[in-house]
Amino acid sequence: MSTSTEPETTEVPEEKKTIQLQATVESPSPCVRQVIVTIPHAEVERYLKDAYDEIVPEASVPGFRAGRAPRKLVEKQFRDRVREQVKGALLMDSLSQVSDKEEFSAIGEPEFDFESIELPEDSGDFKYQFTVEVRPDFETPTWKGLKLSKPVEEITDADVDESLQRVLGRYATLEATDEAAAMGDKLVVTIKFSENGKLLSELEEERVTLNSRLSFSDGVIEDFGTLMTGVVEGDTRTGKAKISEGVSNEETRGKEIDAEIHVIEVLKSELPKLTPSFLEELGDFESEQELRDFVRDSLTRQADYRTQQALRQSVVDALAGNADFELPKSLVQRQTQRELQRKVLELRRSGFDEDNIRRFVNASRQNAQASTEAALREHFILEKIAEEAEVDAEPADYDAEVALIAQQSDSPERKVRARLEKSGQMDALRNQIVERKVIEMIVEAGEVSEEKVEKSKGDDDQEFAVYHNVLPTRDDEAIPAAKYEDNSPKDAEKKEKE
Template sequence: MSTSTEPETNPVSDEKKTIQLQSKVESPSACVREVVVTIPHQEVERYLKDAYDEIVPEASVSGFRAGRAPRKLVEKQFRDRVREQVKGTLLMDSLAQVSENEEFSAIGEPDFDFESIELPEDDGDFKYQFTIEVRPDFETPTWKGLELTKQVEEISDDDVQESLQRVLSRYATLEATDEPAELGDKLVVDIKFTDNGKLLSKLEEERVTFCNRLSLSDGVIEDFGTLMKDATEDDVRTGKVKLSDSVADEALRGTEVDAEIRVVEVLKSELPKLTPSFLEELGDFESEEELRDFVRDSLVRQADYRTQQKMRETVVEKLAGNADFELPETLVTRQTQRELQRKVLELRRSGFDEDNIRRFVNAARQNAKASTESSLREHFILEKIAEEENVDAEAADYDAEIALISQQSDMTERKTRARLEKSGQMDAVRNQIVERKVIEMIVEAATITEEKVEKTDGDEHEEFAVYHNVLSTREEGSIPEAKYEDNTPKGAEKENEKE
C-alpha cells in the first residue's frame, strides 16, 4: 500500500505546510508495519531555505557584524549544523504526517537508525524507512449471545474467621523459641543460592512464613516445608531451587540450583486480643462486629474478582478464534512489566493483601512471556469491541477505581491519584476500567448458567512468596508498593518485610 500527500494550497503563517511525500507500507505480521517514506528533493530544499531564513538575520560570521554576512557565506559556515537540524525536523514532521494518514494505530515508537539516515547531497529524494508496532487488524468476533458459566462463591462465617485470623497474625507478638518450627511459624533465614559452587545471590535475615513452598521472583523451592521440618535456631538445611523458564540466562532456564538455608530464629506468634483499644488502633473500629463486616467485605471483593477473572478467561477464549495474530517478541518483552503493574493495581482494588499479591507477582514473573501474551490478546480483543461500541472510562469511573485502590490503606485518594499519574499508570487504570465494562456488556448479552464453587481445604500453609531474584544479574522492575496491607484495616501498619 502506498499513499501520497500534496502540499496545502493556502499557506498559513507560522505553520508548516503539509509535506509532499509518498509512503509505502508493508505488513510482515499483524502487529508490525514496515514503512518506506520518500520525500521529493524540493521539499528538502524548502526546509533548508526555511532554516537558513531563520539564522541569516542573526548569524555571526568573522569579519561581519551580526546579521550582515552574505547569505552564501552563512550557508557555507553553518551548512553541517543546518543540514543535521533539517534532517531531524523533516523526519519528525514526516513521521507525524505518515502516522496520522496511514490506516494503522501505533502502539510503539518508530524504530529507525537516525545516524544512518542522510539528506541527499544533490537533486536526489530524501528516503528513509522505519518499523513500527501497531494494533493488530482482525475481524471483530461475534460477542452477543454467548453461553457462559458463572462460578459463584459464597462467603461463610468460617471464611471470615479464617481471614480475620490472618489479619490479626500480622500484628501478633513474636517471640523467639528453641522449639522445632511448625507450619505457620515465622522463620528468620539466611539463604545462599549457588550453582556448581558459584555464588548467585543471597538473602540475609529474611522473615518468611513457614509454608510448604517458598516462591521467589525467578524460581521456587518446592519442598520448603519438608526441607525445614522441625528446624530450630542455627540449623542449616540444603535443597534445590527450580528456576523458571523465563530467566535471562538461557542456559539456566528450567534448571535447579542449590540453596543453603540457615535458620537465624524460629518465631512463635501470639495473636492480639480484640480489645477496644486495639480495635481503635487497628482502624477506628467501634466493635468486633464492625471489624468482621470489614473483613467480609474484603472477601466478597476478592470473590468477585475471581468470578470476573474466570468469566473474562471464558469470554476471551470464546472470542479468540477469529483473532489469531502473532505478537512480536519485542512488544511482549516491553509490555511485561506494565502488565504486571496493571494486575497489581487490579488486585489491590479487589482487596487482596500483600502476601497474595507477592505470590501472584512471582508466579507471573516465572511465566512472564505466556502471561503477557495472553493479557495482550485479551486487551486487543476487548479494546476493539470497546471502540466499536463507544465504551470508555468516565471521570466518575476513575474516581471509583482510585477510591477502591485507596480503601483500607493509610493513603488519601488524592495521594493515590498523584502516585498513579507520576508513575504513568493512569493508562493502566483506564484499560482495566474499559475492559471490565466490555466484559460486563458481553455478560449482560449472554446466556448465563451459575455454578457454585466448591472450596478446597488445606491450602492455608501452601506457599509464601518473597521478592528476590536468585539470578541477581537480572533486573527486577518496580512493583507498586503499598505501605499498608490492602485488606488490612486502615491505620494498621503491615508487618515489617524486606521487599
C-alpha cells in the first residue's frame, strides 16, 4: 500500500507548516508496518535555514562579537551540530505526521537506526525507513446471537469450612519440631539446583508447605510430597526439577535439573481459636458468622471469576476463527510481563489468595509465550468490538475495581490506587474493565444455557508454588510484586513470619 501526504494549503506560521513528504507503507504481517519516508530537499533546506536563523544572532565565533559573525562563517563553524539537530527534528516531525495521517494504529514505538540515517549533502531527498508494530487489521467478527454455555458453581457450607481452615492456617502458631514431616506441614528449606555438578541457582531458606508438588517459575518438582514426607530437621534429599515445555529457550525444555533439598526446620502448626480478641485482630469481625460471610463472599467472587473466564473462552473461541492473524514475537515478548500483571490484578479483585496467585503466575510463566499470544489475540478482538460499540471504562468503574482490591487486602482505597498509579497498572486495569464489559455485552446478546458444574476437590492442596527460576534468568523478568495483597483480612504473610 502506498500513500502520500500532500502539503497543507492553509497559510500558517512557517515553523508549523506541514512537511511535504511521501510515505510508502508495506505490510509484511498483520501487526507490522514497514514505512519508507521521502522528504524533498527543499524541506531539508527550510529546516536548515530555520535552525541557522535561530543561532546566528547569538553565535560566538572567535574574532567577532557574539551575534556579529558573518552568516557563512557561522554556518561553517556550526555545520555538523546544526545538521544533526535538523536530522532529529525532521525525523520526529515527519514520524508524527505519518502516524497521524496513515490508517494504521501503532501499539509500539517506531524502530529505526538513527545513526545510519544521514541528511543529503547537496540536492538529494532525505529518505529513511522505520518499522512499527500496529493493531492487526481484520474484519470485526459477528458477535450477536452466539450460543454460549455458562457454568454455574454453588458455594456450600462445606466450601466455606474448607476455605476458613485455609485462612486460619495463615495465622497458625508454628513450632519447630523434631518430629518427621507430614503432608501439610511447613518446611524451611534451601534448594540448590545444578546440572553436571554446576550450580545454576539457589533458593535460600524458603518456607514451603509440604504438598505433592513444588512449582517454580520455570519448572516443578513433581514428587516433592513423596520425596520429603518423613524428613526431619537437618535432612538432605535429592530429586529432580523438570523444566517446563513452555519456556522460551527450546534447548532447556523438558530438561531434568538436579535439586538438592536441605531441611532447615520442620514446623507443625496449631490453628488459632476464633475468640473475640482474635476476630477483632483478624479484621474487626464482630462474630464468627461475620467472618464466614466474608469468606463466602470471597468464594462467590472466585466462582464468578471462573464463570466469567469460561464464558470469555467460549466467546473468544466463537470469534477467533474470523480473526486469524500472526503476532510478532517481539510484541509477545514485550507484553508477557504486562499481561501477567493484568491477570494478577484480576485475580486479586476476584478474591483469590496469594497461594492461588503464585500457582497461576508459575503456570503462566512456564508457558509464557502461548498464554501471552492467546491473551493478546483476545485483547485485539475484544478491543475492536469495544471501539465500534463505544464501550469504555468510566471513573466509577475504576473506583469499583480499586474498592474490591482494597477490600481483599484490607488496605485503604487511596493507598491501593496510588500503588497502581505508581506502578503504571491503571492502563492494565482499564483493559480489564473494558474487556469484561464487552464480554457481558456479548453474553447479553447471545443465547446462554446454564450448566451446573462440580468443583474439583483438593486440587489446590496438591501444589505449593514459590517465585524462583530454576535456570538463571535476567533481572527484567521479575515476578509481579504480590506480597501486600492477600485473601485474608490482614497481611497473612507478615503475620506468618512474626
